[in-house]
Amino acid sequence: MPTITLPDGSCRSYDSPPTAAQVAADIGAGLAKAALGAKINGTLCDLSTRLEHDCALAIVTAKSRDGQPDADGLMLIRHSCAHVMAEAIERLFPGTALVYGPALESGFYYDMAFPAGRAPSTDDFAALESEMAKIIAENRPFTRTDLPLDAGMEKLNREGSKFKIDNAQRARDGGSATLSWYTTGTPGSNWEDLCRGPHVPSTGRIGAFKITMLASSYWKGDESLDRLTRVYGTAFATKAELEAHLAQVEEAKKRDHRVLGKQLRLFHIDEMVGQGLVLWTPRGAVVRQELQNFISDELRVQGYQQVFTPHIGKLDLYRTSGHFPYYKESQFAPIIDHDEMSKLAAEGCSCGELANRLGSGSVDGYLLKPMNCPHHIRIFASEPHSYRDLPVRLAEFGTVYRWEQSGEIGGLTRVRGFTQDDAHLFVREDQVADELIGCLSLVKLIFGTLGMNDYRVRVGLRDPASDKYVGDPSNWDKAEEACRNAARSLGVPFSEERGEAAFYGPKIDFVVRDVIGRSWQLGTVQVDYNLPVRFDLSYIGADNKQHRPVMIHRAPFGSMERFVGVLIEHFAGAFPLWLAPEQVRVLPISEKSAAYADEVLAALRSAGLRATIDSGNERVQARIRDASEAKIPYLAVVGPRDAEQRAVSIRAFGTDANLGELPLGEFLAGVTGEYTSRGHESLKSKFVRRQPS
């Protein structure tokens, strides 16, 4: 006699265990028709699941109560659509081995192994989609069959797919008591797939779908295992929702920093210069310089000292730090001087031999620096330090070079040369906690000032099973605890992730998403007990003995390139006044106002503002349009009327109309205030308040 509790708190009792579908039907015919699945005690299940015991039940439909697509409903639809796609592919591409096909946040994929040379291409999408449409039109039920582990494994061994056998083994290792198959239709006669489920009741419940792309993947994400083909798609309950989603994806592409970067002429990446090497054009350089000024002001307040170091260093420096051996594959190849090169050539040294000798240290060279820390460490070590001097905080906008894989490079977010707003703090152990909090406050200040609230915090810890990490485990424990405590002090949720630490220490990362949903690490703070050991750093303590300092590595922006890339998307290219490459554009109504317009321009420039004039031959309307497309914060339109009153007519970006006239002096003061306060004071808001409407 199970009692079923519904989300509204009401209960229903049954004499014999009903299925979730029966309960839905008892609640109402409409719900029964709309039902896609069930949530039983919070677990997503098939609608056909029999409710043997008392439980909390929620019927899952395609729409939540707020009218938006329901996340669970979408999950069911997409996972089911992955099956339909797999069936269509197996039909059109015989010999395909299925591997794994989950639902995703915005769609689904299915990994498959195709016979050599028989993989589909994007040209096959239309045929596959029409095959899928047929399966959906047939509206065949998703039928679940459970087999005991032994019988299930036997069936899989008979069928012989190593991928499915592996999936089953993992299910077994995960504690599953049975193995389940889903047939689209009648078991024995229709297509089936080993699957944990759940699914929608029948294929007809998949409303609208689209195959979106092909990619390669590795079995279990391991590049030493089989190369698979991953087919991506997405599905929604209705065609309208699918179209809305696709439109939204198109819309997001318009604020992609690569698109806006070109449109607004913020940066350029040139084939002739090299992949992943960013050329900051004048307008983008302004944004970067303003950000650097902003953080530099704050560093002075916090007692940092600015240093400059070269772009290369001796290879041995990076052998000592560990960077060269640990990241050999992802660095630019070492630079070897002419004499050494001639000598090696005379000896007939092969490339392989050269690599060996560079590794062992019997040949030295120089390395484009992959990190700034070794240089800063040598500055710290260049003079003795008393415990009274600590913390020593050395800051540099340091440019580093990394040999990223070619397929990974793109835009400003993943590049081969980038500038970190880097600093290294050499601290006593008793100072670690306070200094960490100081570093985090910088990151918070940056995110707060720029209005970037949509980030997550990740504490990256070492993976005890990996041999990638250097140093004493007890120091690691201390460092990890320090990071955890500092992260707690932030007052925002954070996740702890094993295996995300740097090789020399744990870290706290700030991660944001770009417009197409990819995550990027921006700010980072890392605790390091190991490099001070490797470089034998010390300071003289109060006891007149030598002590080992602890290092903190931190970069609140992370890399200027990546940060600006994300920032362009955050503002959709419409930078606030203090960052805007062009802050004010003066628009004379006609040549008759040219003299006064020049006067306004000169006044703006002497006030330290980035101002230009557009005295082109176009009508004002056209020039306003140009300026709007350039996303310039303020337009100062001047005509004879303004000249007479020594005023300007203001138009602000984001407002559709002329805000009215303002005396020139007042405008200058307002814009300057907004600039120097980095947006704390806003001329626009003052101005808008003055307007009666």
Next chain:
RNA sequence: GCCACCCUAGCUCAGUGGUAGAGCAAUGCUUUCGUAAAGCAUAGGUCGUGGGUUCGAGUCCCAUGGGUGGCUCCA
């Protein structure tokens, strides 16, 4: 590095083996204008690069560079 797709004028794109096109931008002229595109004209391309097939290649094939989306990697 792997898989798929893409590369045509400064930009966005059309061009399905038969004489390289459009819009915007640029330049010149006319217009001197009060808040999101005035009019006319001109110029601009060995179709990423190198091979090949063909009577003929922007179009088909091969190689190579670059880009985009995934995978892997990311100090």
